[in-house]
Amino acid sequence: MRLKHSAIAVVLTAMTALGTALTSTTAAHATTGRHATTSAHSPSRPALPIVEARGPGVFPHSVDYDPDSRKFVVGSLAHSTISSVGQDGTVRTLVDDKDLVSVQAVRVDSKRNRILATNVDYGLADRSTPASRFRVAGVASYDADSGRRVWYADLNKVAGDGEQHLVSDVTIAPDGTAYAVDELTPTIFRIDRDGRASVLLRDDLLAGKLDIPDFLNDVGMSAVAWMPGNILIVAMADGSLVRVPVHHPEQAAKVRLATDLKTITAGIRVLPDGSIAAISSGLLSGQAAAVQRVRPGHHWKSATVTVTDTVADPVSSAVTAGPRGTIYALSGGLAALLAGGPNDGFTLRPVNVR
Numbered sequence: 001m002r003l004k005h006s007a008i009a010v011v012l013t014a015m016t017a018l019g020t021a022l023t024s025t026t027a028a029h030a031t032t033g034r035h036a037t038t039s040a041h042s043p044s045r046p047a048l049p050i051v052e053a054r055g056p057g058v059f060p061h062s063v064d065y066d067p068d069s070r071k072f073v074v075g076s077l078a079h080s081t082i083s084s085v086g087q088d089g090t091v092r093t094l095v096d097d098k099d100l101v102s103v104q105a106v107r108v109d110s111k112r113n114r115i116l117a118t119n120v121d122y123g124l125a126d127r128s129t130p131a132s133r134f135r136v137a138g139v140a141s142y143d144a145d146s147g148r149r150v151w152y153a154d155l156n157k158v159a160g161d162g163e164q165h166l167v168s169d170v171t172i173a174p175d176g177t178a179y180a181v182d183e184l185t186p187t188i189f190r191i192d193r194d195g196r197a198s199v200l201l202r203d204d205l206l207a208g209k210l211d212i213p214d215f216l217n218d219v220g221m222s223a224v225a226w227m228p229g230n231i232l233i234v235a236m237a238d239g240s241l242v243r244v245p246v247h248h249p250e251q252a253a254k255v256r257l258a259t260d261l262k263t264i265t266a267g268i269r270v271l272p273d274g275s276i277a278a279i280s281s282g283l284l285s286g287q288a289a290a291v292q293r294v295r296p297g298h299h300w301k302s303a304t305v306t307v308t309d310t311v312a313d314p315v316s317s318a319v320t321a322g323p324r325g326t327i328y329a330l331s332g333g334l335a336a337l338l339a340g341g342p343n344d345g346f347t348l349r350p351v352n353v354r
Helices: 005-024 155-159 334-338
Strands: 051-053 063-066 071-075 081-085 091-096 102-109 114-120 138-143 149-154 167-172 178-182 187-191 197-202 210-212 216-219 221-227 231-236 241-245 265-270 276-280 289-296 302-311 318-321 327-331 346-350
Touching (some): 063 102, 063 318, 071 102, 091 114, 102 167, 114 167, 138 155, 149 155, 155 178, 155 187, 155 197, 178 221, 231 265, 276 318, 289 327
Antiparallel strands (some): 051 346, 071 081, 081 091, 102 114, 114 138, 138 149, 167 178, 178 187, 187 197, 231 241, 265 276, 276 289, 318 327
């Protein structure tokens, strides 16, 4: 199913802006061959590789890094697959699950040798139908070695509200409990290690306020991260953050920010020092995607936001840890997917978050 013409126009505007962004992006993205040097590394250190993944038609929205295999892991919005990505750009299918429609978010749980993935339907995938568009909502767990499915949590059934759903992200606590957020309803789900799911919180504080013309209205929670202290930090698409204490979710409150994140906030990742790296897509503005660092105040009741880098592709949608303490941003070809076009692969680019 393709988008209406006005929504395609938004995407094409962003794609047109890419040409300008490519000439004005920071020196952190200047490339020689397949390599780039970012300001996170001194000129004397080896340049970091830009990973040009050879996965046509994959269209990933999310990415994670598996330190055991030293490969990235991505899902596919177009197919029901999860794939590994080598640093040489080789893409290999790990999971091909007939019960998935589109894979929005992926998370590697190295401690339990598993991969969690969220199942959604934008109406753009091979297995999409008019009846299933925004009616698919689930989280699945797979063995990281064999790709065998361990369990599937149907969050549509858990919600029981008859509403449209889009499970945009999932995070994993140290005890293995997963927490998933819904972009189209103000609902956070809790899923135990065996796949038993329940509603942790349903609160209007989490309701969406951002519209993508002729595509999605009232877009809300776009990303989530578990933080020490058993707190969930939820990124809203409009650039705000919400703090949710897991043991007292009724005490959820907005994080006080002197400056909001750029919109559309697309993905976040926890850094070793407890701060957060975030990427904001320029899908609506056509401007370069912004990489930001979010540093917390006392128990995440407040935080400061600093733009640390930009990515030429305005539709970059995720950030992840990479090898040797690096951070990579994903440009998955979303603009081409929304416009109904093909792609030749996708790009993982090292970025600066210092």
